[in-house]
Amino acid sequence: MGTRVAVAGASGYAGGELLRLLAGHPDLEITAVSAGSSAGKPITSIHPNLVGHPAFDGVNFAATDAATLGEAELIFMALPHGESAKLADALPQARIVDLSADFRLGDAETWHKFYGADVAHAGRWAYGLPELPGAKENIRQARTVAAPGCYATTSILALAPLLAAGLAEPDDIVIVAASGTSGAGRSLRTDLLASEVMGSMSAYKVGGTHRHTPEIEQALSEASGLEVTLSFTPTLAPMPRGILATCTAKLTKAATASADPGQALRDALGAAYSTSPFVHLLPDGQWPATAAVYGSNGAHVQAAADLHAGRAVVISTTDNLGKGAAGQAVQLANLMLGLPETAGLTTHGVAP
Numbered sequence: 315m316g317t318r319v320a321v322a323g324a325s326g327y328a329g330g331e332l333l334r335l336l337a338g339h340p341d342l343e344i345t346a347v348s349a350g351s352s353a354g355k356p357i358t359s360i361h362p363n364l365v366g367h368p369a370f371d372g373v374n375f376a377a378t379d380a381a382t383l384g385e386a387e388l389i390f391m392a393l394p395h396g397e398s399a400k401l402a403d404a405l406p407q408a409r410i411v412d413l414s415a416d417f418r419l420g421d422a423e424t425w426h427k428f429y430g431a432d433v434a435h436a437g438r439w440a441y442g443l444p445e446l447p448g449a450k451e452n453i454r455q456a457r458t459v460a461a462p463g464c465y466a467t468t469s470i471l472a473l474a475p476l477l478a479a480g481l482a483e484p485d486d487i488v489i490v491a492a493s494g495t496s497g498a499g500r501s502l503r504t505d506l507l508a509s510e511v512m513g514s515m516s517a518y519k520v521g522g523t524h525r526h527t528p529e530i531e532q533a534l535s536e537a538s539g540l541e542v543t544l545s546f547t548p549t550l551a552p553m554p555r556g557i558l559a560t561c562t563a564k565l566t567k568a569a570t571a572s573a574d575p576g577q578a579l580r581d582a583l584g585a586a587y588s589t590s591p592f593v594h595l596l597p598d599g600q601w602p603a604t605a606a607v608y609g610s611n612g613a614h615v616q617a618a619a620d621l622h623a624g625r626a627v628v629i630s631t632t633d634n635l636g637k638g639a640a641g642q643a644v645q646l647a648n649l650m651l652g653l654p655e656t657a658g659l660t661t662h663g664v665a666p
């Protein structure tokens with residue numbers, strides 16, 4: 315018998331990926347699987363990839379309420395923004411890993427600017443990016459943890475080591491990131507129809523309006539002790555999964571003065587992730603590609619110095635449903651429960 319866990323929002327993309335990972339986890343036992351409008355439907359009718367497991371075969375999604383979920387020792391919430399905060403109020407004792415944005419931002423004014431003036435600010439939980447300095451200890455001790463957004467995870471992993479090492483200017487950072495369509499959730503939207511998305515890349519939330527902008531700024535500022543401001547632009551790519559973030563930042567004087575600025579950037583990334591089981595600096599000259607982390611909890615990073623423009627260029631990639639969502643949530647649960655950090659997870663993507 316493993317530790318009893320529940321998944322709320324299990325009929326969605328992130329929740330479905332959580333079920334897939336939990337089905338193969340050696341130390342966790344799935345005891346409740348809940349949905350919203352899909353409650354009462356067979357789990358495998360929405361996730362046919364999960365056929366062949368006793369927790370799913372012939373089992374229907376339960377309704378999402380505290381009574382159903384409260385039996386679990388740890389609850390994963392893969393619910394839309396706003397719904398997590400409501401449910402968490404009804405589960406004051408439970409260990410929770412929340413995949414929504416409800417508990418990520420500390421500043422109420424910033425919250426209202428990006429999530430709406432009339433959307434209550436629920437407050438802040440431990441921020442669940444274990445690779446940030448000091449984060450693992452906070453996560454291990456926390457009852458409730460907020461898993462970061464997918465773009466946020468991918469971008470923060472690329473930039474935090476450069477800022478901490480004094481190689482990048484904190485007020486001159488530009489991020490342009492492409493995401494696969496599952497990042498938008500399993501919703502019926504006309505802009506996500508196959509015929510709208512296939513064969514086309516498009517930008518959205520342009521002009522600093524995407525809600526991950528303040529999340530990335532908050533995490534990078536706290537990790538570096540500097541006041542970070544940046545420009546973030548998301549784009550949608552015609553693929554089901556994956557994020558590729560292109561992050562550039564003005565090189566500091568210290569960086570340009572070093573004998574080999576490109577190597578200095580690589581050294582900072584290499585040192586930051588030398589013991590990480592999931593975040594990998596690629597060999598020199600090799601550049602991240604979404605396919606290499608597909609289906610995994612891995613993140614790949616690589617950097618170069620563009621001395622002509624005086625900028626650091628860091629590329630990073632994750633699977634938005636892996637290290638960007640469900641994989642990271644399992645990694646967080648492992649830490650909170652005192653299990654090996656890597657239990658039930660792989661860093662190796664499905665290829666080709």
Ligand SMILES: NC(=O)C1=CN([C@@H]2O[C@H](COP(=O)(O)OP(=O)(O)OC[C@H]3O[C@@H](n4cnc5c(N)ncnc54)[C@H](OP(=O)(O)O)[C@@H]3O)[C@@H](O)[C@H]2O)C=CC1
Nearest residue numbers: 323325326327328349350351352392393414497499500639
């Ligand atoms: N997709 C991604 O790459 C990432 C997602 N996240 C976050 O994870 C969370 C889930 O995202 P995702 O899986 O993409 O979203 P989906 O839209 O695919 O799934 C949402 C889930 O929430 C359920 N749900 C919706 N409304 C309610 C409600 N009122 N009460 C109870 N359950 C409800 C849905 O049930 P039903 O369909 O049965 O109504 C479904 O199970 C979101 O907060 C998202 O921001 C974070 C990182 C990455």
Ligand SMILES: CC(=O)N[C@@H](CCC(=O)OP(=O)(O)O)C(=O)O
Nearest residue numbers: 413414415463464465493497498
């Ligand atoms: C492609 C796409 O639409 N992606 C989502 C990001 C999903 C995610 O990680 O973010 P949250 O948990 O903060 O919602 C978006 O841009 O809203």
